[in-house]
Amino acid sequence: MLKFFFAPHTCALASHIALEEAGADYQPVRVDFSKNEQRGADYLKINPKGRVPALASDRGILTETPAILLYIAQTHPKARLAPLEDAFELARLQAFTAYLCSTVHVAHAHRMRGTRWADDPAAIEEMKRKVPQTVSDCFALMEAEMFKGPFVMGETFTIADPYLFTLATWLEGDGVDPARFPKILAHRTRMSERPAVAKVLAAHG
């Protein structure tokens, strides 16, 4: 059985929802960030990066949200979570998840994780100050150019949906009014009403 390592308030929420939507057979394992377990020797054996999510299968351990999401889709084809038979559509989907991990999540991370890129407290404060603008710019681009509706890729639910949902739940904390992005806000509301999402949110609560 798959073991899924997660912590609340992290991007692990996206893969966790995808596992539920796929009907996967998996055991969730909570990593306690308040005790710094993600940096403990036991967890570093699982993921030397000291981060979540991580997905342990009988063949080894997978990390990185875009990789885990596509793996879930490929190993649960009946759930139809990605356009696996169409290389161009799959690349469009991958472009969306790559943008979320390399740009949107990174913009957000400058609020709580500034020490990754600077040590001086004044610089860390300055990064925090700019987060509402940078996160807002990302969501404005997604709203205008990338989000098709009603789901990210159009008519069909895919692995991009729980990932966008996860990052959209951080908007208020990042000092951004989600009402500025009506399509993405409506998506967030619809997503939160899905049974799989409600179940996972309760586990993260």
Added chain:
Amino acid sequence: MLKFFFAPHTCALASHIALEEAGADYQPVRVDFSKNEQRGADYLKINPKGRVPALASDRGILTETPAILLYIAQTHPKARLAPLEDAFELARLQAFTAYLCSTVHVAHAHRMRGTRWADDPAAIEEMKRKVPQTVSDCFALMEAEMFKGPFVMGETFTIADPYLFTLATWLEGDGVDPARFPKILAHRTRMSERPAVAKVLAAHG
């Protein structure tokens, strides 16, 4: 025919090499960053993000290096640039390319592109100061935990190889001595000797 939009000294090098290694039929189009063409109205119609790479096919335009790389591999299966028949191995490959785009490239970007995340010149300087450490930490992790050798994923050349090669060519500029990572340095040397790589480097020169 595919049109591939690139600029020298960017991560577009990775996809450009992959196109050559795949034997793809494509037309390279150079975007002149010195004239800020990537922010011009014509290019923003191609890629509203104002970045390279972008790959135009008859079905539309793709962006984001991990997405373009997998698309090249999937549409040129004879070149065997990814383990397309093995979801777990493909996920391991994707975890590597996701790490490169979300963490390694981002660490590097704090040297030249600090204005993405801060406006205050002192904060931008502080980010630059930390780049040798953050980039070094990324390469140390890849050298110790992720790079199999002789290629990224082991015995077989994949799309991860030109991507790692691209970021490894930035090490000296980032103030990091590549000799600290002997496996990755040897990989960089071997890669630079491949005919496809030499051809693309000449086009970027």
